[in-house]
Amino acid sequence: MKLNWKFKFCCLIAVVLVTSILYELWFVGGKKKLFYKPVSRQSSKDIFSFSLSQQHELYQKDDMFNNIFFSAEDVTDFILLILKNENVMVTLQTLWEKYSRDKGKLLNDQIKNEKFENKANIMLRDILNKKNKNVFLDVNEKYEFSVLNRTCHNIERDLQGRGQCIVSLEDTLCSERKLSDRTKGKKQKNRSQQKWTGQKEKLCDYMHMNSSTFVYLPHLKNPCYEECERGYNTIRCLPYFMIIGMPKSGTTSLYYHLAQHKEVLPGKKKEPMYFNRNCYRGMHLNDYTMNFDEMKTRLTAGKQVSSLITGDGSADVAFDSWDWKNFPGNEGLKEPKYVLPFFIHKLLPGLKIIIMLRDPVERLYSDYLFEAPIAHYLLSLEDFHQAVHRAVRKQELCQAQFSVRTCAYNSSLENYKARLRVGMYYVFLMDWLNIYPQNQILVIDFDEYTKDKRKILNEVAEFLELSK
Known part of the structure; x- marks a missing residue:
């Protein structure tokens, strides 16, 4: 009986050992098939x-x-x-x-x-x-x-x-x-702040671009995209909102009040004037994005920026399609078919637009006072009256031959003493409303802004979807 019991026990151990060995062989041989998941064979583009x-x-x-x-x-x-x-x-x-x-x-x-x-x-x-x-x-x-x-x-x-x-x-x-090179070059920082060429361009680079040119980062409220710059990934940001006009209508005050909000990062300059002016002077889109480098800095530092926005306060953009005859699609036309909002919309279809309007006569006189130190003319009511009279006469002669819209975009009809055409709000506002949906445009009355800034700023915050 003892021998029989020992024999049975040995057989049991042998069965367990054989089973263990077979399982080990099966597991090792089948591990890759069962558990190994190779990298999916996607194209390099994917x-x-x-x-x-x-x-x-x-x-x-x-x-x-x-x-x-x-x-x-x-x-x-x-x-x-x-x-x-x-x-x-x-x-x-x-x-x-x-x-x-x-x-x-x-x-x-x-x-x-x-x-x-x-x-x-x-x-x-x-x-x-x-x-x-x-x-x-x-x-x-x-x-x-x-x-x-x-x-x-x-x-x-x-x-x-x-x-x-x-x-x-x-x-x-x-x-x-x-x-290391950047650290050595800190002393030369002031010399190289303006990196764009300054060469005159016949056409702005952004006019050949559209929003599909870039893949905007989906987790950000502000339009930012990733780009390869000589082998280094870099982030570039564009404005979430623009205050497009009008000059001497409170745009600077509004811009710097907005900049106090915790979710708004102001640009280096309030008015980079890229879309209407400096793109003709050698400033390219990459140079323009440098105006919003604070957003990039915070993003690359890993800070929470998903709700942050930045903006452009170039107040001449609303009306300054001065070179419209050379815009793509306008060649040979007597009246512009395409003006700045068309090309800006191609690049920034989700842009929030703010335009401040003031009584045209008050705005014109304020402009006259503001430009005097720059244009070096002496201030007097008689001088202002004569300047306006000349501007009105030029507009009358223009409108006798061309449409009101053509004359509104003709910058040769004005000088800085009397920028009369800037007050032709209806023409410019309709061109922006024909391109951008109404819920992306906020019109602010200058008088209402000066009477109750808190109320208007709350309306702007709601428009820009900022926290209160």
């Missing part, structure tokens, strides 16, 4: 539509490629190829093929190319990791110039483009160098 943080998170799931660490020899090969002005992506492809061979990753061409495209950004960041700084210094001994600077310069030049960066230099040796 992959690069993700943010860089999303890409990194996506690739971390790919066990096969999580542990890429290039040797000093590989990094040296990369540096030498880049110094020879080789294309960055071609160089990475060469390095990737060598890495695959060395690691024994026998992949077919389709998967190999796909994995390379999905991994290019992480590869570049591994090569330019700060741990490889000594490799750059070793290569540097053979050259009379800074190898790191030249390598980064060549990479930056090759990665110029719009949209999101395919490969990014953020948090690499190149960005460290760039930050």
